[in-house]
Amino acid sequence: MxxxxxxxxxxxxxxxxxxxxxxxxxxxxxxxxxxxxxxxxxxxxxxxxxxxxxxxxxxxxxxxxxxxxAALIRIEDLNVSGMIANHKLASAVSNNCFYEIRRQFTYKQPFYATRVELVDRWFPSSKMCSKCGHIQPMGLSERVYRCGVCGNIQDRDENASINLRDAPLNKIRLA
Ligand SMILES: [Zn+2]
Incomplete structure (x- = not known):
């Protein structure tokens, strides 16, 4: 956003x-x-x-x-303080108000009957191919995912959001 x-x-x-x-x-x-x-x-x-x-x-x-x-909102449990410590990410994270967005989704749960889930911060949502499950390095500036195994080409955020949606239950906890 x-x-x-x-x-x-x-x-x-x-x-x-x-x-x-x-x-x-x-x-x-x-x-x-x-x-x-x-x-x-x-x-x-x-x-x-x-x-x-x-x-x-x-x-x-x-x-x-x-x-x-939405009924189910699943977001990455990003390591906000760790990311702020990393200068390259600091402005991107604070600009997107990540922590604030998560807080708002969480407190709005009873108002809208939503369920907010956090996906483990080590789950490779960006590095994994949402079509075949292959994991490969993904630079922070790369906007497109190009799978080296199945040839899937997909928008970075779209690929990651599918992976978050399909994340295994042991990687998920309630917000
Ligand atoms: Zn693939």
Whole structure:
């Protein structure tokens, strides 16, 4: 799900760049914040809140929409803290609000009579061919799965979601 914060983030970036020399003061260096600097940091904080609100709103709509339409929701039990520690993945994960999405699906279960299941984080949902079960390395940037055994060519997410749907029961637990 592409989170629609792009415009707000661009604005944030411009704001930060234009004001890159403004500081809020430093006791040790005996620098006092100018009024312009104070105004800027208030504005900056507001822009961060604005982005957070867009994210929450978008994920709330998405999780409600899916919860209304589905009976069973199966998601990967991704190692979020481990992924955040990995810098390449950090922005992708936080941008997709993975943990927040999982939390929303979980608490919405009683409202929509859904059942949320987590698939073991070591289950090779992306590396496995959903047609023949062959497992091969799959780079993070590869968007298409090309099976070296049966020749299956499939969208990365589509292949992974079929594998999650068909995951063996011993790899699944309730959220
Ligand atoms: Zn295959």
């Amino acid at each position: 592409p989170v629609t914060t792009k415009k707000a983030k661009t604005k944030l970036g411009k704001l930060q760049w234009r004001n890159r020399n403004k500081v809020l003061g430093n006791n040790l260096l005996k620098i006092r914040a100018s009024n312009k600097a104070k105004r800027y940091y208030t504005k900056l904080a507001r822009q961060h809140v604005h982005i957070a609100n867009i994210r929450l709103d978008t994920t709330q709509k998405m999780t409600t929409d899916i919860s209304r339409k």
